[in-house]
Amino acid sequence: MSKDTIVFDNPDELGSLLQEDQAPDIKQKPQSEIVAEIQKNAHVKPVENGPRDRSKDRSWAIPGQLPKDREKTFCIDGLMVSESAARPILAETVDPESFNFLISKQKQKLEPAELSVVGKDRRYPDTEELDSVVGQKCPFCNEPITQEEANWKEIGSLCFYGQDLEGQPKVFHWACLSLWALLAARGHPLKAAETFNLDPDEMTNMKMFYRSIPWGRFGFLREEGH
Numbered sequence: 001m002s003k004d005t006i007v008f009d010n011p012d013e014l015g016s017l018l019q020e021d022q023a024p025d026i027k028q029k030p031q032s033e034i035v036a037e038i039q040k041n042a043h044v045k046p047v048e049n050g051p052r053d054r055s056k057d058r059s060w061a062i063p064g065q066l067p068k069d070r071e072k073t074f075c076i077d078g079l080m081v082s083e084s085a086a087r088p089i090l091a092e093t094v095d096p097e098s099f100n101f102l103i104s105k106q107k108q109k110l111e112p113a114e115l116s117v118v119g120k121d122r123r124y125p126d127t128e129e130l131d132s133v134v135g136q137k138c139p140f141c142n143e144p145i146t147q148e149e150a151n152w153k154e155i156g157s158l159c160f161y162g163q164d165l166e167g168q169p170k171v172f173h174w175a176c177l178s179l180w181a182l183l184a185a186r187g188h189p190l191k192a193a194e195t196f197n198l199d200p201d202e203m204t205n206m207k208m209f210y211r212s213i214p215w216g217r218f219g220f221l222r223e224e225g226h
Contacts, residue, residue, distance in 0.1 A: 032143035034101045038213070039175060099217075105140065106183040106218060112196050113162035117155060118171060125152035133158060133171045140176035149173075178206035187215030 119130045130150040137144050149158060160169040161177055178192075181203065185192035189203035207215075 029097060030142070031101065032141045034098050035141040035143070035176060035179075038098055038102075038179075038210070102183060102213070102218065105180055110180050110184050110196065111162055114197060115177075116160045116169075118150070118158040118160060119152060119155040122152060122155040125155060127152065130155075136171045138173045138176050139170050140172060140180050143173075145171055145173075175206070175209070178203060179210060182207060182210065182215075183218060187213075187218055187220035 118133055120126045130152060133145050134147050134150050135144050145158065148154070157174055159172050159174050159177060161172050162170045164170055178198070181192040181196045181198060182189065185195060187207065189207040190200050192198060193200040193203040
Protein backbone atom coordinates (compact mmCIF):
# COMPACT_ATOMS: atom_id res chain seq x y z
CA MET A 1 0.00 0.00 0.00
CA SER A 2 1.51 3.35 -1.02
CA LYS A 3 1.74 6.28 1.36
CA ASP A 4 -0.80 8.20 -0.78
CA THR A 5 -3.51 5.56 -0.42
CA ILE A 6 -6.59 6.56 1.57
CA VAL A 7 -7.90 3.91 3.96
CA PHE A 8 -11.59 4.34 4.78
CA ASP A 9 -13.11 2.97 7.97
CA ASN A 10 -16.19 1.75 6.19
CA PRO A 11 -15.51 1.04 2.52
CA ASP A 12 -18.96 -0.48 2.02
CA GLU A 13 -20.46 2.99 2.16
CA LEU A 14 -18.26 4.36 -0.62
CA GLY A 15 -20.03 5.11 -3.88
CA SER A 16 -18.70 3.89 -7.18
CA LEU A 17 -18.20 7.47 -8.27
CA LEU A 18 -15.34 7.73 -5.79
CA GLN A 19 -13.34 4.86 -7.18
CA GLU A 20 -10.33 6.51 -8.73
CA ASP A 21 -10.15 4.05 -11.61
CA GLN A 22 -13.70 5.00 -12.59
CA ALA A 23 -13.66 8.77 -11.95
CA PRO A 24 -12.34 10.89 -14.82
CA ASP A 25 -8.99 12.60 -14.39
CA ILE A 26 -9.15 16.37 -14.05
CA LYS A 27 -6.91 17.89 -16.70
CA GLN A 28 -8.91 20.67 -18.31
CA LYS A 29 -11.11 22.22 -15.64
CA PRO A 30 -9.15 24.65 -13.39
CA GLN A 31 -9.02 23.91 -9.68
CA SER A 32 -10.56 27.29 -8.91
CA GLU A 33 -13.58 26.46 -11.07
CA ILE A 34 -14.10 23.15 -9.29
CA VAL A 35 -13.87 24.79 -5.86
CA ALA A 36 -16.32 27.48 -7.01
CA GLU A 37 -18.80 24.76 -8.04
CA ILE A 38 -18.44 23.00 -4.70
CA GLN A 39 -19.05 26.23 -2.80
CA LYS A 40 -21.96 27.16 -5.09
CA ASN A 41 -23.62 23.81 -4.36
CA ALA A 42 -23.43 24.30 -0.59
CA HIS A 43 -27.21 24.63 -0.39
CA VAL A 44 -28.51 21.36 1.05
CA LYS A 45 -29.65 21.90 4.62
CA PRO A 46 -30.57 19.12 7.08
CA VAL A 47 -33.41 20.28 9.30
CA GLU A 48 -34.91 19.27 12.60
CA ASN A 49 -37.93 17.00 12.53
CA GLY A 50 -41.19 18.61 13.52
CA PRO A 51 -42.83 18.31 16.96
CA ARG A 52 -44.01 14.86 17.92
CA ASP A 53 -45.84 13.22 20.79
CA ARG A 54 -43.03 12.24 23.14
CA SER A 55 -45.39 10.19 25.30
CA LYS A 56 -45.62 7.68 22.44
CA ASP A 57 -42.04 7.98 21.28
CA ARG A 58 -39.26 7.24 23.78
CA SER A 59 -36.37 7.40 21.31
CA TRP A 60 -36.11 11.14 21.94
CA ALA A 61 -34.30 10.28 25.17
CA ILE A 62 -31.24 9.18 23.15
CA PRO A 63 -29.60 12.22 21.50
CA GLY A 64 -29.49 12.02 17.72
CA GLN A 65 -31.61 8.85 17.52
CA LEU A 66 -34.88 8.76 15.59
CA PRO A 67 -37.66 6.18 15.84
CA LYS A 68 -37.07 3.13 13.68
CA ASP A 69 -40.06 4.01 11.49
CA ARG A 70 -39.12 7.67 11.17
CA GLU A 71 -36.86 8.96 8.40
CA LYS A 72 -34.71 12.06 8.66
CA THR A 73 -35.98 15.04 6.72
CA PHE A 74 -33.89 17.28 4.49
CA CYS A 75 -34.60 20.64 2.93
CA ILE A 76 -33.25 20.84 -0.63
CA ASP A 77 -33.80 24.07 -2.54
CA GLY A 78 -36.68 24.92 -0.23
CA LEU A 79 -38.45 21.56 -0.57
CA MET A 80 -38.82 19.04 2.26
CA VAL A 81 -37.83 15.53 1.22
CA SER A 82 -37.22 12.27 3.07
CA GLU A 83 -33.69 10.92 3.51
CA SER A 84 -34.26 8.13 0.97
CA ALA A 85 -35.39 10.68 -1.61
CA ALA A 86 -32.57 13.06 -0.74
CA ARG A 87 -29.72 10.57 -1.13
CA PRO A 88 -29.76 10.51 -4.97
CA ILE A 89 -29.85 14.30 -5.00
CA LEU A 90 -26.99 14.52 -2.53
CA ALA A 91 -24.96 12.09 -4.62
CA GLU A 92 -25.40 14.29 -7.70
CA THR A 93 -24.66 17.56 -5.93
CA VAL A 94 -20.90 17.04 -6.25
CA ASP A 95 -20.01 15.74 -9.71
CA PRO A 96 -17.35 13.07 -10.36
CA GLU A 97 -14.73 15.68 -11.27
CA SER A 98 -15.26 17.43 -7.96
CA PHE A 99 -15.02 14.10 -6.13
CA ASN A 100 -11.76 13.38 -7.91
CA PHE A 101 -10.42 16.80 -6.94
CA LEU A 102 -11.47 16.45 -3.29
CA ILE A 103 -9.92 12.98 -3.09
CA SER A 104 -6.63 14.35 -4.41
CA LYS A 105 -6.71 17.08 -1.76
CA GLN A 106 -7.51 14.57 0.96
CA LYS A 107 -4.35 12.69 -0.02
CA GLN A 108 -2.17 15.79 0.24
CA LYS A 109 -0.91 16.41 3.75
CA LEU A 110 -1.92 19.63 5.43
CA GLU A 111 0.64 20.54 8.08
CA PRO A 112 -0.72 22.05 11.32
CA ALA A 113 0.25 25.71 11.73
CA GLU A 114 -0.83 28.89 13.45
CA LEU A 115 -3.70 30.80 11.84
CA SER A 116 -3.73 34.59 11.52
CA VAL A 117 -6.18 36.84 9.70
CA VAL A 118 -4.88 38.87 6.78
CA GLY A 119 -5.47 42.52 7.61
CA LYS A 120 -5.72 41.72 11.33
CA ASP A 121 -8.78 43.70 12.54
CA ARG A 122 -11.56 45.32 10.55
CA ARG A 123 -11.73 48.16 13.06
CA TYR A 124 -8.02 48.92 12.58
CA PRO A 125 -7.14 47.25 9.26
CA ASP A 126 -3.56 46.71 8.19
CA THR A 127 -3.93 47.93 4.61
CA GLU A 128 -0.28 47.26 3.77
CA GLU A 129 -0.70 43.62 4.76
CA LEU A 130 -3.86 43.38 2.67
CA ASP A 131 -2.15 44.85 -0.39
CA SER A 132 0.84 42.53 0.05
CA VAL A 133 -1.20 39.37 -0.60
CA VAL A 134 -2.80 40.51 -3.88
CA GLY A 135 -1.72 38.17 -6.67
CA GLN A 136 -0.58 35.36 -4.38
CA LYS A 137 -2.23 32.01 -5.04
CA CYS A 138 -4.35 30.11 -2.53
CA PRO A 139 -2.65 26.68 -2.10
CA PHE A 140 -6.00 24.89 -2.18
CA CYS A 141 -7.84 26.36 -5.18
CA ASN A 142 -4.75 27.78 -6.91
CA GLU A 143 -6.64 31.01 -7.56
CA PRO A 144 -4.77 34.35 -7.25
CA ILE A 145 -5.98 36.66 -4.49
CA THR A 146 -7.76 39.65 -6.03
CA GLN A 147 -7.79 43.25 -4.88
CA GLU A 148 -11.50 42.89 -4.13
CA GLU A 149 -10.82 39.97 -1.79
CA ALA A 150 -7.99 41.87 -0.09
CA ASN A 151 -10.35 44.64 0.95
CA TRP A 152 -10.72 45.76 4.55
CA LYS A 153 -14.46 45.07 4.29
CA GLU A 154 -13.65 41.40 3.57
CA ILE A 155 -11.28 40.93 6.51
CA GLY A 156 -11.74 37.38 7.77
CA SER A 157 -12.07 35.79 4.33
CA LEU A 158 -8.28 35.53 3.88
CA CYS A 159 -5.79 34.06 6.31
CA PHE A 160 -2.12 33.23 6.74
CA TYR A 161 -1.47 29.56 7.49
CA GLY A 162 1.89 27.83 7.29
CA GLN A 163 4.92 28.78 5.20
CA ASP A 164 6.18 28.02 1.72
CA LEU A 165 9.63 26.62 0.88
CA GLU A 166 11.11 30.10 1.05
CA GLY A 167 9.73 30.67 4.53
CA GLN A 168 7.04 33.09 3.40
CA PRO A 169 3.53 32.77 4.89
CA LYS A 170 0.97 31.01 2.72
CA VAL A 171 -2.26 32.89 2.00
CA PHE A 172 -5.51 30.89 1.97
CA HIS A 173 -9.12 31.69 1.37
CA TRP A 174 -10.69 30.77 4.71
CA ALA A 175 -13.35 28.70 2.93
CA CYS A 176 -10.59 26.72 1.19
CA LEU A 177 -8.48 26.16 4.29
CA SER A 178 -11.46 24.99 6.33
CA LEU A 179 -12.53 22.59 3.57
CA TRP A 180 -9.03 21.12 3.40
CA ALA A 181 -8.96 20.67 7.18
CA LEU A 182 -12.36 18.97 7.09
CA LEU A 183 -11.21 16.62 4.33
CA ALA A 184 -8.12 15.69 6.33
CA ALA A 185 -10.30 15.05 9.40
CA ARG A 186 -12.83 13.00 7.37
CA GLY A 187 -15.59 15.51 7.95
CA HIS A 188 -15.29 15.82 11.73
CA PRO A 189 -15.21 19.55 12.59
CA LEU A 190 -13.95 19.20 16.16
CA LYS A 191 -11.20 16.82 15.10
CA ALA A 192 -10.22 19.26 12.35
CA ALA A 193 -10.16 22.12 14.85
CA GLU A 194 -7.99 20.19 17.30
CA THR A 195 -5.57 18.90 14.68
CA PHE A 196 -5.06 22.15 12.79
CA ASN A 197 -5.34 24.72 15.61
CA LEU A 198 -8.62 26.16 14.33
CA ASP A 199 -11.66 27.47 16.16
CA PRO A 200 -14.17 24.66 16.92
CA ASP A 201 -17.23 26.87 16.40
CA GLU A 202 -15.90 28.13 13.08
CA MET A 203 -15.19 24.60 11.90
CA THR A 204 -18.68 23.48 12.90
CA ASN A 205 -20.11 26.39 10.91
CA MET A 206 -17.98 25.50 7.89
CA LYS A 207 -19.10 21.87 8.09
CA MET A 208 -22.65 23.19 7.77
CA PHE A 209 -21.59 25.45 4.90
CA TYR A 210 -20.28 22.38 3.05
CA ARG A 211 -23.30 20.28 3.99
CA SER A 212 -23.91 19.39 0.33
CA ILE A 213 -20.81 17.17 0.38
CA PRO A 214 -21.67 13.54 1.29
CA TRP A 215 -19.04 13.31 4.00
CA GLY A 216 -19.68 9.60 4.57
CA ARG A 217 -17.98 8.98 1.25
CA PHE A 218 -14.84 10.65 2.51
CA GLY A 219 -14.54 8.45 5.58
CA PHE A 220 -16.94 10.18 8.00
CA LEU A 221 -18.34 7.85 10.65
CA ARG A 222 -20.76 8.99 13.34
CA GLU A 223 -19.31 6.42 15.73
CA GLU A 224 -16.16 8.54 15.91
CA GLY A 225 -18.20 11.34 17.46
CA HIS A 226 -18.74 14.96 16.52
